[in-house]
Amino acid sequence: MIFNLFNRPSEEIQYLGTPYTQDCLDAIGVILQTQTYIENALLLSCNQIHAYLIKSNRNTYIIRSGFSSGYSGEGPKGLASSLQLLLKHNIEVEEINISEKLMKKVNHSSLSDADLETMFTARVVRPINIYEYIYAIYKTTEYQINNDRFYPTELPFHLVDSRIFDLALKFNDDPNYSILTAYTRLEDIVKDKINDHSLFSNSLLKTAFISDKQRKSIYSWDTNNEKVSNALGCLFTNIFTAYRNERAHSEVDKPYSQQIREFLLINELYLLESKAIKR
Structure with missing residues (x-):
């Protein structure tokens, strides 16, 4: 050469x-x-x-x-x-x-x-x-096993659903805004999906994705297993109950890495929603 x-x-x-x-x-x-x-x-x-x-x-x-x-x-x-x-x-x-x-x-x-x-x-x-x-420094090779401070703390943009990509771009500046807006946007998407704007939060998500003894959910997942499909639907209500409701009723102050994990949880809900099939 x-x-x-x-x-x-x-x-x-x-x-x-x-x-x-x-x-x-x-x-x-x-x-x-x-x-x-x-x-x-x-x-x-x-x-x-x-x-x-x-x-x-x-x-x-x-x-x-x-x-x-x-x-x-x-x-x-x-x-x-x-x-x-x-x-x-x-x-x-x-x-x-x-x-x-x-x-x-x-x-x-x-x-x-x-x-x-x-x-x-x-x-x-x-x-x-x-x-x-x-x-000579640490006396062991195990010190870094549980140490993640040298890895970049950033959202993996290639995994983010396109419908919240704009919120991912704003995440560094205001993670609380991005997360809460993502929840609100997802609710609006599901309301449009089932054509019912009278329901909110858990009631909305249960109607859309969770079956019980009295009725079938409006949407499900092609898993060939009703229990598995129902379990995926429960992810929506459980995540909203565990995370979204907390943000809706009080000011949240969490470490940045924890905020990233929560945003990725919401992102997974968006990806699941996109694969839900109407019965």
């Missing part, structure tokens, strides 16, 4: 992170959240300064050298946390030593295709230091 001949920067690499440890940890969280399969993870080490080369089935990433080792500061803590995160995802990490020249190219976003090939084929460090970096 002509780029290799002139040692031009590779167009294959995406550079993430900064010289600051937290930015690099956040970058790893984004990769773990968005990439379906990690093929290779290399810890790039140079004089107790560390970066990452991570290759997924779609992309090649460089995480700049926001990590360090050999003392007890933020850099070594970040290195230990990053290794624990990767191990949590069952990703095998190998370490290689690189030159100061290569580490400078890592941080200046100027690695060539030849540089990549050099790193992928380099001799890995033996004996393994990976666990020593972790034990």
Whole structure:
């Protein structure tokens, strides 16, 4: 390739992170959240300064050298946390030593295709230091198992029903508004669906989706099982009872991550509603 001949920067690499440890940890969280399969993870080490080369089935990433080792500061803590995160995802990490020249190219976003090939084929460090970096800080590999603070806390837009996508876009600014409006909008959709605007909340949803001994629901789901269809209908009334009614009668102050989970619950109701079939 002509780029290799002139040692031009590779167009294959995406550079993430900064010289600051937290930015690099956040970058790893984004990769773990968005990439379906990690093929290779290399810890790039140079004089107790560390970066990452991570290759997924779609992309090649460089995480700049926001990590360090050999003392007890933020850099070594970040290195230990990053290794624990990767191990949590069952990703095998190998370490290689690189030159100061290569580490400078890592941080200046100027690695060539030849540089990549050099790193992928380099001799890995033996004996393994990976666990020593972790034990030096946390004394265990389990610290990150129940720790989710490095993952991006965002709505997965690709899963959001188109009828509330506008509310998803406003969610960061006012999650309470987005959630309550989603409930109200869903009620209006169901009222139109059964052509009855006299019913509200649980009465509306029971009429639309839940059968009892006296009558059949107006809509059901193609599950070949009336009990399963009824159980799906109960999701509507139970979620409204557990979440929507609370918001309708008092001001709600919940952690942002909990608000995201609730919005996704409502989103699931929208997706179910779209598949309901009139009897």
